[in-house]
Amino acid sequence: MRVRSSSLAKCNRTFSWVSRRLRKGLPVAAAALLLAPVIVLAQTQIYDAKTRTWVDYDSKKARQYYARNKQSPEAFRRQIVTFRTAEPPGTIIIDGNQHFLYFVQPGGQAIRYGIGVGRDGFGWAGIVRVGRTAEWPVWTPPAEMVARDANAAKWAAGMPGGPENPLGARALYLYAGDQDTIYRIHGTAEPWTIGLDVSSGCIRLNNDDVTDLHSRVQIGAKVIVLMQGAALYKGI
Amino acid sequence: MRDGAGCGVFVVLLSVLGAGTPVLADDLKIAMPNWPSGQATAFILKVAIEKEFKQPALVQEMGTLNAFAGLEKGSVDIHPEVWQPNLTDVIEKFVTEKGVVVLAKHTVPAWQGICATPAAAEKGITDITDLSDPDKTSLLDTDGDGKGEMWIGAPTWSSTGIERVRANSYGYAKTMTLVEAEEEVAMAGIDAAVATGQPVVFACYAPHFVFDLHKIVRLEEQPHDAAKWSLASATDPLWIKKSSASTAWDTATFRIAYSTALASKHPKIAAFLEKVDLTPEEATAMSYALEVERQAPLGYAKAWVERNAARIDGWAKP
Numbered sequence: 051m052r053v054r055s056s057s058l059a060k061c062n063r064t065f066s067w068v069s070r071r072l073r074k075g076l077p078v079a080a081a082a083l084l085l086a087p088v089i090v091l092a093q094t095q096i097y098d099a100k101t102r103t104w105v106d107y108d109s110k111k112a113r114q115y116y117a118r119n120k121q122s123p124e125a126f127r128r129q130i131v132t133f134r135t136a137e138p139p140g141t142i143i144i145d146g147n148q149h150f151l152y153f154v155q156p157g158g159q160a161i162r163y164g165i166g167v168g169r170d171g172f173g174w175a176g177i178v179r180v181g182r183t184a185e186w187p188v189w190t191p192p193a194e195m196v197a198r199d200a201n202a203a204k205w206a207a208g209m210p211g212g213p214e215n216p217l218g219a220r221a222l223y224l225y226a227g228d229q230d231t232i233y234r235i236h237g238t239a240e241p242w243t244i245g246l247d248v249s250s251g252c253i254r255l256n257n258d259d260v261t262d263l264h265s266r267v268q269i270g271a272k273v274i275v276l277m278q279g280a281a282l283y284k285g286i
Numbered sequence: 287m288r289d290g291a292g293c294g295v296f297v298v299l300l301s302v303l304g305a306g307t308p309v310l311a312d313d314l315k316i317a318m319p320n321w322p323s324g325q326a327t328a329f330i331l332k333v334a335i336e337k338e339f340k341q342p343a344l345v346q347e348m349g350t351l352n353a354f355a356g357l358e359k360g361s362v363d364i365h366p367e368v369w370q371p372n373l374t375d376v377i378e379k380f381v382t383e384k385g386v387v388v389l390a391k392h393t394v395p396a397w398q399g400i401c402a403t404p405a406a407a408e409k410g411i412t413d414i415t416d417l418s419d420p421d422k423t424s425l426l427d428t429d430g431d432g433k434g435e436m437w438i439g440a441p442t443w444s445s446t447g448i449e450r451v452r453a454n455s456y457g458y459a460k461t462m463t464l465v466e467a468e469e470e471v472a473m474a475g476i477d478a479a480v481a482t483g484q485p486v487v488f489a490c491y492a493p494h495f496v497f498d499l500h501k502i503v504r505l506e507e508q509p510h511d512a513a514k515w516s517l518a519s520a521t522d523p524l525w526i527k528k529s530s531a532s533t534a535w536d537t538a539t540f541r542i543a544y545s546t547a548l549a550s551k552h553p554k555i556a557a558f559l560e561k562v563d564l565t566p567e568e569a570t571a572m573s574y575a576l577e578v579e580r581q582a583p584l585g586y587a588k589a590w591v592e593r594n595a596a597r598i599d600g601w602a603k604p
Contacts, residue, residue, distance in 0.1 A: 135473075135477040136477075137477070145482075176467075177471065274470065274471055275471075277437075
C-alpha cells in the first residue's frame with residue numbers, strides 16, 4: 051500500500067477541539083432513529099419519527115441529540131449486522147462514506163460501529179493492519195497545530211491520556227508493513243461527532259465502542275479502508 | 287480477469303513454501319497471478335507435477351506481463367491462467383510472432399462485463415446504457431460531484447484499461463468516475479454496499495466467488511461485435527485514447543500457458559498440461575475456497591489433487 055505523504059500530514063494535523071462543517075455534498079447512509087431504512091442522501095440525515103421526515107444531521111443537531119439521549123442515533127450504535135464477505139473474521143472494514151466500521155465475525159455477520167471521520171476522510175483507500183494498540187494514549191499535537199492553537203500548545207510535550215484527550219480511551223495504530231502510517235482508529239472526547247465528517251483526522255469511535263473493539267482485535271488484524279468518495283481516492 | 291500487467295515484484299511465497307527453501311536450477315517455476323482461481327491452479331499444478339513426475343516446482347507471484355517475459359527468458363515455465371481476449375496483444379507477440387510460449391488447447395469458458403448490486407438493479411440500472419443516464423448515475427454518486435463512481439479493476443490488470451476504453455466508447459466515462467483499486471478493497475466495498483442496500487456498479491467476471499456471496503446482477507449490453515472493437519497496442523502510451531470498444535466483451539476463455547522450452551525439456555509435463563481440463567465450476571469452487579473459506583492455497587491444492595487422483599493420473603499418462 052502506498053500512502054501519500056500529504057494525506058499522512060493531513061490526518062495528523064487536523065485534530066481539533068470542535069466539529070466543523072459537513073463535507074459538501076458527500077452522500078452518506080442516513081442514520082435511522084428508529085426502524086427506518088438506511089438511505090443515501092447528500093449529507094448525513096436521520097429519520098425524525100415525530101415529524102416522519104428525514105432531517106439533516108449536522109454538528110449542531112448531533113450535539114442536541116446527544117444531550118437529549120446520551121447516545122448516538124440508533125444506526126450509529128454498536129450492533130450485530132448481517133455481513134457476507136470473503137474477508138476472515140477479525141478483519142476491520144472501514145466505510146467512511148456511511149460512517150460505519152465493520153468488525154467481521156463468523157457466520158456472515160459483523161459487529162458494526164458508528165464512526166466519525168475526517169472532513170476529507172482518509173484521502174486514500176487500501177489495506178493496512180493493526181500494528182499496535184494503546185489504552186488511554188498520550189496525544190501529542192503536531193508542530194503546526196501547536197503554532198496556531200494556544201489550546202494545543204499547552205500539550206506540545208504530550209497530553210496525558212484521559213477523558214479530555216482527543217484520542218479517547220483506546221487507539222489502534224495502523225501500519226503498512228512495519229511502517230506506522232500515522233493513521234489511527236481511536237476514541238473521542240466528543241462522542242456526538244459519531245456519524246459526522248468532522249475536522250478531526252483519522253477514524254473515531256465513542257469510547258465504549260473503541261474499548262470494545264480494542265478488546266476484540268488482534269495485533270496484525272487486516273484493516274481495509276474503502277474508497278470514500280472516489281474523488282478522494284488516489285490509489286494504493 | 288486478470289491478466290495482470292506490470293506489478294513487477296517477483297515475490298517468492300516464503301510463507302507458503304517455507305523461508306529458506308532453496309531454489310534449484312532444475313525446479314520448474316510456475317507464475318502465480320493475483321486472483322484466486324489462478325492462485326489455486328498454480329498450486330494444483332505444482333502438487334500434481336511433483337506427484338506425477340517427481341519434479342520439484344516453485345510457485346512465484348507475478349504479473350502476467352512479467353510472466354510472459356519470464357516464459358521467454360526461461361525464468362518461468364508455466365502460467366496457470368491466461369485470459370483471452372484480454373491478452374490478445376501479448377499472445378500475438380509471444381505465441382504467434384516469437385513462438386516462445388505455447389497455449390494449452392483446453393480452454394475454460396469465462397465471462398466479463400459490468401455488474402450491479404441488487405439495489406442498483408432495483409433502481410433501474412440493468413443495462414450498460416443506463417450508465418450514460420445522469421439521472422440514474424447520480425444514484426451511484428459517492429463524492430457529491432454529481433457523477434457516479436464505479437470500480438473498473440485492479441491497476442495491474444490489462445482488462446482495467448479495456449474497461450476504460452469501453453467507458454469512453456459507450457460514453458459513460460462522462461457520467462461515471464472510473465476507479466481503480468485492488469480487488470480485495472473493491473470486493474469489501476461490494477460487501478458493505480450489499481449490507482446497507484447501497485446501489486453500486488462495478489466491473490466483474492466469472493467464474494468468481496462474488497456471485498455466490500451476493501445476488502449480483504449482470505448489466506445487459508449488445509453482444510460482442512468484433513467490428514466495433516479496435517484496441518491499439520498497449521505498448522503505445524496513448525492506446526486507450528486510440529482504442530474503441532462499444533459492445534460486450536467477446537466470449538472470454540482462459541487456459542494454461544507454458545514455455546516452448548518446457549516442451550523440449552520436459553515433453554511429458556507439457557503433454558500433461560495439455561490434458562488438464564478444469565471446468566468453470568471448478569474455477570468458481572477454487573475462488574470460493576481461497577477467498578471466502580480462506581483455505582491456504584497449498585493445502586487446498588493437496589486436498590484437490592488427492593480428491594482427483596485418478597483424473598490426474600489420467601492427465602499424466604502418455
